[in-house]
Amino acid sequence: MQSATPFLSLILFIPTVAALLLLFVPSNERGVIKWGAFIASLLPLALTILMWMQFSPNAVTGRFQFEEIAYWYPAIGASYHLGIDGISLTMIFLTTLLVPLGILASFSLTERVKGFMILFLLLETGMLGVFMALDLMLFFVFWEAGLVPMYFLISQWGGKNRNYASLKFILYTMGGSLGLLLAIQMIGVTTKSYDYLQWLGNWRTLDAVARPLFGLPVSTVKSIAFWAFVVAFAVKVPIWPFHTWLPDAHTEAPTAGSMILAGVMLKLGAYGFLRLVLPLFPVQSKEYAPALAVLATLAIILGALGAFGQDDFKRLVAYSSINHMGFVVLGIAAAAAAAGTDNALLAMNGAVLQMFNHGLYAAGMFFLVGVIYDRAHTRDLNAFGGLWRLLPIYGTVLMFMSMASLGLPGLNGFVSEFLVVRGAWPVFIAATTISMIGVFFTGAYTLKALWKVLQGPLNVHWVGHLTEMTTRELVVVAPLMALILVIGIWPAWILDVINKTVMTLF
Amino acid sequence: MQPNPFQPAMFLAILPEIALAVLAALILTLDLTLGTARKRYLGWVTAGGLVIIMALAAALSRPAAQPELIFGGMLRLDGLTFVFRFIFLLGAAITCLLMVDSATVATPGVRAPGREGEFYVLLLIATLGMDLMASSADLVMLYLAIETTSLPLYILAGFLTRDPRSTEAGMKYFLFGAMTAAIMLYGFSLIFGLTGTTNLYAMTAQWSAGKIPVALPLVAVMLALVGFGFKISAVPFHFWAPDVYEGAPTPVAGFLSTASKAAGFAVLLRFLLAAFPQIAPDWTVVLAVIAAASMIVGNLLAAVQKNIKRLLAYSSIAQAGYILVGVVAAGSPISAKLGAQGVLYYLLSYLVTNLAAFGIVAWVGRSLGSDDISVYAGLQKRNPYLALALLVAMLSLGGVPPLGGFMGKLLVFGAAVQSGTLGIVLAFIGVITSVIGLYYYLNVLRIAFSVPAEAHLPALPVTVAFRVAIITCVALILALGTIIAPWFGLSILGAAF
């Protein structure tokens, strides 16, 4: 369905244009730069909300809406093709929401503001492009494009270990995406097109054609391509054992960087599973789903254990992302294994919602870690203690966020994890059971963090040093908390959009 | 082919040679009448006379469409004669100009003042001899011509009687020349004995008759090759060249390495192709070996020289090797034409190139009193245009476009490739060794263009005569490398014999 207004292009490129404009603002005009970036990032959010209103979940004509297609690189069969369905829409909303919040969170920045804001806005374009692209070459363009700004955000504005962490981050993810590149090219060369919709037709039915590819049977080639995709996305999600870059990168990144990393970038991997792996490789997905489920379970358990073992607050939150993203993968695995059944639908709905939810509370948690770090200049859990008495508002917000992440009923995390577990249960009983034990560990480390920071004996060192959250900081968390609560109580509005799309996936 | 009976018109054919003799006589007279101070103009006069003779030759002494043997079969006016004549005359003219101001620079021992006349006369006689060499169609005439050329050159090489190196050079040149000439003469006599004729163009019939075993003419050819090899300074008859070039007055060395070498090639072409086409497959192999050895030995030894004249000497040995590649190709029926044309073109460009190089060396040597390559340091600062001329000359020797040397190499290697497997092998040897060549030519340029640590370098002015000579050479090098067609036309003409 074509739309009169090129919503997608506008959302996609407003941040880029804003970044280019900022280039011409003198570096010492910090106020102009900050507010300019913030306002510029609100525009895509507004447009996304507008688009959400116009989005028709029940549309029957075509799977994608707001499609745009334009001439780009026809010499090799690639075009500028954008379009969204319910899953992308949810992710776009998450992105356009978190970016202004991230910028607002970075208002405390005093050094090299200009570079930071420009990179941040470029990062937004990169991420949005992945969710919108319906051309696989374009998809890859945006997939990689996001890496560069993030690399520089970490390596320039990051913590002590930033050099190591940023290089590890980019080499891991680039290494992972090489497989993606090769697989995309292989399919592109085989089908003579990079258009996603074409692939859905050509590539899936390739099994019927008996001719071998590259001297190998089609099924073998497909398996190889499948694993290339899986590895690329697994690094990004990250799925155990491809996760080791994550704690380093998240810990060293600046606050806003961590918010976006955990909030959106990890979703890119999961989105890749949903958009590319399951639809293009239904057979292989089904075949290898149990393996994926095992890895997901390991991520849940080991992520939680890893988090529990941390003394660094930020590192703890970073490990928790592995744990939470494990549920997304579990949901995807279950959906792949049980494709076509109600269980698959439930699991998939849960997975997508979990992506959105994790985006909210992970960003919130990282922001809150940043808030305390800005004041205390340490993240050592053992250095805190009894801060609730000093900072009651902060304490309340932190408690709220932690509960959301813990999966407290009434907040958003519960809804999605419940859906995942409900969907996965009949499919992978053992894996799901063990994952439930993982939830127990989740509780353990969350409470450990809360205990160490807020409860216990007050570390008198902080008296007089720590100040309460500012209004700006509250403005950052308020939308997150509101959404967490709304979804926790009434998830139907978002599940409706997700569910209709999920149904067409199979 | 029957020699024409005598006709008065035959004198037109040797008009340039007659004019040369007249010019020599004129110079001799002027030498006696002019005062010492004015003798420097003798060089101008000689050069001017040579230019006039060139004009005469171009206007009046053109070869007929059907080449003729004249003067009882002694001489032959054909394309080869015609074109080589220009090579010799031009070479002599430029050499004269290079000599004009040698006395103005007061370096002791360079030249005894007052002997200009002798110098130019000897040069003219040598040139006359070369003309005859190129046009000889008879073994006797050929031998006489060779000696007419050689004797003045022996004296010129030893012209600086106060300089022991020059004397030694003259002596060495003479001894080598005499010995190789004797061997060559022995070969000539063998040929006469086998065929009963001294006319080069009459011999083919004898070989074709089939009465003579192949081995015999081959032996005769190889004996004659000793003499020619000496003239063109090809390995293994090259030992004299470095010492003679180093000791002789530099312009003379330039003349030896160009005109005299060209004369050798003229004879070689006519001798081998007119008289011995039947055994071409045999002598091409011999020549190919000589060519390969010259290219390899010449280049390798040149690369290690510290004295620029020795470097140019070894380089001229290597260049002889390249030209021989063309001769080898000319021996094969497929590439006969292109081979000879390549030789002609190569000699044309080599003439102006090497004269320019030796001219600059002469100037620098006289001004700075040394021929070590190291004295060239900072030449570019002293006289940028001289350095540019050196650049052109060296790169042309190296075979780089847009200069004449490139076209020469292209043509001889082209002919070699056309001729077949042996030629292709030679061509590969040629191109690989030319890389070594480029190495030492560039080395000279590097030194000339680099700025030495010493702060002040005095300028190095040049005189008008020198400038005219060098500019002529450089212009011709460039013209040979860019406006190729007319020169190639000349080569086509010269390859008809």
Added chain:
Amino acid sequence: MVLLRAIIPLLSILIFLPAIAGLVILALPENRRNLIRWVALGTSLVTLLLALLVYVSYDAGIGGYQWVEGPFPWVGALGISYFVGVDGLSVPLVLLAAVVLLFGVMISWNVEDRPREYFAFLLFLGTSVLGVFSSLDLFQLFFFFELAVFPKYLMIVLWGSPKTRNYGAMKLTLYLFIGSVVALVGVLAMYFASGKFTFNLIELERAGFSPAFQYAWFPVLFLGFAVLSGIFPFHSWAPDGHVAAPTAVSMMLAGVEMKVGAFAALRVAILLLPIGAKQWAWAILILATINVVYGALIALIQKDFKYVIGFSSVSHMGLVLIGFATLTHDGLLGSGMQMFSHGIMTALFFAVVGMVYDRAHTREIGQLGGLFRVMPVAAIGFIIAGLVSMGMPGFSGFVAEFPIFMGAWQVSPAVAIIAVLGVIITAGYILLVIRRVFFGEMPAALQGRVGDIGMMDKIVVISLSVMMIALGWFPQALMAGILNSGVQRILTLLGGA
């Protein structure tokens, strides 16, 4: 426009304008530095405008050769003609050469040592590369190809970095010369084997060389030319030469000259001997893949800033050759893109390296650091070039490498996979260099001594960066459309074999 084409010999003007300006500059007095450099700048600017005109007016819909002049007989007897024209594949390269020439002049704005010779030689180099890209006559192509020898050598030797310039210049020149003369033998072999006795490339394309001939001579021709593109194992001249050269020459060498090699290998070896190309493609694929991985690995361990870039060129040119060797539409298209993209990128790299060196007086990576704060524009330029080099989407490197890998998939998935590994190594060394040189702490020795770059330098950096981004965003509109028409023509030739 049609009328314009008929009247104005635009390509010829474009080709010869730099050389003529070079000659004019040589004739100017040495102390008029300002005049000299303004003439150089003006000329190269006009050259770029003309090249842009040619580029923009190239009609990809019609395809084929456009702005054709000739063939006008040059040496008619040998079938040599002056014949120029551009097709979809060469027209971006013409533009590239003009771009790099202009920025090379701008980057050299403050040359103090003999600016006259410097700019003149640089402009000669410009004519050489422009001539190769627009030649439709094989002799002429080779002529221009070799024309670059002396400017390259002398510029490195005279203005290069003092420690290694003699070695680097000689190594570079000899490597390239040996490659080109070996190719020359191949060229001659084709000339004769075609039976047409013409150097006209269009004619030779139709010569129909026998398969045995193609099989035997393809490696000679391809490798001979590809030495200049840095093909393994003949690549070692490249890093040494690039590092020794002054900035503008490094830009020209790595940016344009290496493309000259690749272009000539394609234009002559692959297009004239398509059957040979198909038979030998596997070998080129192997060598080029080694280029990619080996070059990147060696770059990873370099301690000298400039050597990193030198080896990166080796690695990237490997991708170009892979694209050629696939002989597929995608591979050739990608190679075309990569040649332009890499040319711009590496020019920018070397420009920034030069700026850093001019200010810090060291290229040891260990002694640099924190330069972002003092020279942000240069640093951002370097980062952008780095991203291009890593094949990051959004930049020209990606849209160039992507089709190359697609081409590789069609012939050998193994090559695609291994070559992609080269990309991640590239990311590693580029990021390390960026971090060490531009970020982190500035060493005490540099504090206060290193200043920002000048306006001229900023224009260079920004223009080159914008070009790479623009090409990355609009590949088809800016270049691939034009290239496509050239590639179609090649495919027809390959298919016809």
